[in-house]
Amino acid sequence: MKKYMRLFITFVFTVLVIGFLYIQHVVANYDAVMLKTLAGNDVELRKVVLDLSVWKDDINIPARLENGKIHISNQYSLWETITGAKLSPEIKNLIKKERNFMRGKVGNNENYFEDEEYLAYVNVHYITELRIENKGTPEQYEYYHHVPGLIVDVLEKESDKRWSFPLELSDDEDISFINVEDVQLMAGVLKVLTRVSPYEESEYYQFSTIDFTTGKIIATSKIDAPEEAEAIFFINNMKNLKPEHYYLFSIRMINEDMASEGVMEKYYLFDLETEEMTELSFDPGLYGKVVTAEDGEIYFANQQNGLEVTVYNIETEELKTLSFPDVKDDEGFTYVRQDHGNYYIAKTNQRNTIRLFIVEGESGEILYEGEISHNDEQIEIYLADLSVL
Amino acid sequence: MKNYIKLVNFEFNRFFKIYLVLIALTVVVQLVGAIYEGFNYVDFAREMMQNQMITMEDFVRDYGPMSIYSFIKTIWFLGPVAICVVTLLIYSLFIWYRDWYGKSTFIYRLLMLPVERIKIFFAKVTTIFLCVLGLVSLQYVLLFLEHAILERIVPGPLFVNLPISSLLNFDFLVILYPPTFIEFLLYYGTGLVFLFVLFTMILLERSFRLKGIFLAACYGAVALTLILAPLIINDGVGGYLFPMELFLIEVFLIVFIGFVSVLLSGYLLKNKVWV
Numbered sequence: 001m002k003k004y005m006r007l008f009i010t011f012v013f014t015v016l017v018i019g020f021l022y023i024q025h026v027v028a029n030y031d032a033v034m035l036k037t038l039a040g041n042d043v044e045l046r047k048v049v050l051d052l053s054v055w056k057d058d059i060n061i062p063a064r065l066e067n068g069k070i071h072i073s074n075q076y077s078l079w080e081t082i083t084g085a086k087l088s089p090e091i092k093n094l095i096k097k098e099r100n101f102m103r104g105k106v107g108n109n110e111n112y113f114e115d116e117e118y119l120a121y122v123n124v125h126y127i128t129e130l131r132i133e134n135k136g137t138p139e140q141y142e143y144y145h146h147v148p149g150l151i152v153d154v155l156e157k158e159s160d161k162r163w164s165f166p167l168e169l170s171d172d173e174d175i176s177f178i179n180v181e182d183v184q185l186m187a188g189v190l191k192v193l194t195r196v197s198p199y200e201e202s203e204y205y206q207f208s209t210i211d212f213t214t215g216k217i218i219a220t221s222k223i224d225a226p227e228e229a230e231a232i233f234f235i236n237n238m239k240n241l242k243p244e245h246y247y248l249f250s251i252r253m254i255n256e257d258m259a260s261e262g263v264m265e266k267y268y269l270f271d272l273e274t275e276e277m278t279e280l281s282f283d284p285g286l287y288g289k290v291v292t293a294e295d296g297e298i299y300f301a302n303q304q305n306g307l308e309v310t311v312y313n314i315e316t317e318e319l320k321t322l323s324f325p326d327v328k329d330d331e332g333f334t335y336v337r338q339d340h341g342n343y344y345i346a347k348t349n350q351r352n353t354i355r356l357f358i359v360e361g362e363s364g365e366i367l368y369e370g371e372i373s374h375n376d377e378q379i380e381i382y383l384a385d386l387s388v389l
Numbered sequence: 390m391k392n393y394i395k396l397v398n399f400e401f402n403r404f405f406k407i408y409l410v411l412i413a414l415t416v417v418v419q420l421v422g423a424i425y426e427g428f429n430y431v432d433f434a435r436e437m438m439q440n441q442m443i444t445m446e447d448f449v450r451d452y453g454p455m456s457i458y459s460f461i462k463t464i465w466f467l468g469p470v471a472i473c474v475v476t477l478l479i480y481s482l483f484i485w486y487r488d489w490y491g492k493s494t495f496i497y498r499l500l501m502l503p504v505e506r507i508k509i510f511f512a513k514v515t516t517i518f519l520c521v522l523g524l525v526s527l528q529y530v531l532l533f534l535e536h537a538i539l540e541r542i543v544p545g546p547l548f549v550n551l552p553i554s555s556l557l558n559f560d561f562l563v564i565l566y567p568p569t570f571i572e573f574l575l576y577y578g579t580g581l582v583f584l585f586v587l588f589t590m591i592l593l594e595r596s597f598r599l600k601g602i603f604l605a606a607c608y609g610a611v612a613l614t615l616i617l618a619p620l621i622i623n624d625g626v627g628g629y630l631f632p633m634e635l636f637l638i639e640v641f642l643i644v645f646i647g648f649v650s651v652l653l654s655g656y657l658l659k660n661k662v663w664v
Contacts (some may be wrong), residue, residue, distance in 0.1 A: 003398065004394070004398050006401065006402065006405055007397065007401045007402075007519075010401070010519060010523045011519060013527075014519065014523050014526045016526075017527075017529050018522065018525075018526060021529060021566060022569075024554065025569070025570075056555075057550065057551060057552055058549075059551075074558070074568040074569070075558075076563050077572065078572055079568075079569050079571050079575070081632060083632075083633060084631070084632065095631065099631075103629050104628045106628065
């Protein structure tokens with residue numbers, strides 16, 4: 001035995017240290033972030049995916065609530081990239097359902113549209129060209145120019161018929177980049193909202209109608225902020241793949257009558273069918289901050305005395321209020337989602353806890369109420385996203 | 390099994406002196422480096438605070454705090470790591486050639502041993518692999534010691550108490566200490582197959598000498614092409630395969646290359662290698 005001592009010590013030392021390293025990983029993550037059910041049934045959670053951002057010693061550790069369980073992930077993990085753990089739940093779902101269609105696709109939720117009949121994908125791609133200026137002169141120089149285009153792919157689910165084609169976009173050298181913000185398929189045509197960022201002017205949105213059966217852009221219109229406005233923002237839930245009839249934009253106006261802080265926000269509704277933009281007919285400030293817009297509804301959150309979520313139906317102009325007086329925090333972002341008449345609301349609460357509510361839309365009955373917290377109170381937890389599958 | 394352990398022990402003891410030098414060098418240089426860097430930072434901070442009449446908070450804001458992360462980017466830390474990597478790479482070749490070119494052509498005795506010759510191959514692979522893992526483990530322990538040294542030398546407001554578990558996500562440490570055990574098996578498994586291929590190439594050269602150099606180069610090129618081909622092809626077809634599909638193909642290919650390397654090495658050791 002003595003003559004094997006060196007080998008034995010090296011082997012045992014290695015096994016102990018590497019074993020400690022990985023056991024420590026498991027122990028550190030085990031039940032670190034906990035979900036406590038305060039009311040209702042856990043079954044309601046099966047459709048909820050909540051992305052969290054856990055801050056420990058100035059380091060961000062992503063975590064996800066999925067199928068009622070919290071999983072701590074590692075943004076540097078290759079294995080999580082391979083297994084697709086880092087993908088959004090909606091894209092993971094699409095890969096499961098339409099594996100063939102999803103092959104070779106990059107991009108995020110905003111590049112996809114899905115309803116019962118169709119699945120559509122639109123993304124911007126760039127073709128790099130080498131350009132020569134002042135050719136043949138002493139001032140000749142070369143540079144790479146990226147010509148933008150669109151990649152369009154539409155699947156008719158029942159027949160499995162696909163329309164897949166590239167589309168050329170106007171090559172404007174003043175444009176820095178173009179981003180797809182939303183894709184819709186309405187009355188047999190694709191409607192694509194893109195955010196255009198010029199090098200020198202402020203950003204604007206472009207709304208294009210594409211006939212995917214002929215592979216042609218039928219019309220393009222610019223959605224721009226008025227001259228006196230500072231910028232224009234798209235408020236809808238960009239992660240939503242489902243059909244939308246309205247877009248909500250906010251436009252920041254600099255009010256010259258007011259002091260230096262005189263920035264006011266105006267909200268505009270864009271009807272995707274008529275392509276008309278109308279100013280919101282009431283002051284959204286009455287109901288708190290605008291959270292998002294989705295499925296023909298606008299959500300507001302008032303966090304002055306507990307949390308009050310107001311749901312405004314664009315078509316019927318009806319208002320509905322959901323109250324959560326127990327929520328103490330008056331700052332932070334509120335996430336509101338709607339699915340099959342139920343509202344899913346997530347909000348950072350005091351002591352860095354997250355409160356999650358599932359409310360039956362008609363009756364206002366709370367179907368589920370839960371709290372996410374960490375066993376170390378020094379650790380901060382923030383909401384990163386909320387999805388309902 | 391007993392013969393295999395005997396052979397591993399024999400190979401390990403042959404390398405042990407060099408291994409001890411590597412361990413001593415790493416421990417001494419890194420610990421001295423941590424002490425030096427700690428005091429150096431404190432001296433610099435004191436000088437700047439006196440000269441510029443600034444507070445500790447202002448100094449931290451302007452020049453950044455000290456942490457173990459700052460230390461791992463210094464030559465004190467990276468130097469010994471680089472020396473260990475290079476030494477082990479060189480020894481991966483030397484472990485075979487010393488048997489031929491060392492005193493009294495030791496390969497005669499090795500090949501005459503009443504054991505299956507493939508066990509010689511596995512014993513050498515195990516020795517290198519164990520030495521790699523041993524140094525990786527030692528480095529992990531040293532990180533704690535270096536962190537403790539810096540924490541003691543540098544005053545609280547100037548020091549960021551970065552946990553070692555978080556530190557392992559940065560730079561090359563994420564390769565040395567993969568975030569999950571599965572990745573540990575993946576990374577080090579790939580390293581093991583690299584050793585299999587390298588040893589097969591050495592045995593090809595030892596079996597066919599001049600012609601063997603050409604054969605070894607071809608073997609290495611084929612192995613590399615096989616591993617890279619799916620990645621390049623998938624990139625060429627616009628990422629047709631999902632990451633998991635690509636991963637499974639790669640795992641299959643790496644295991645296949647490892648298996649072929651072992652078979653070929655066994656054949657060469659048994660029938661072709663000459664002294």
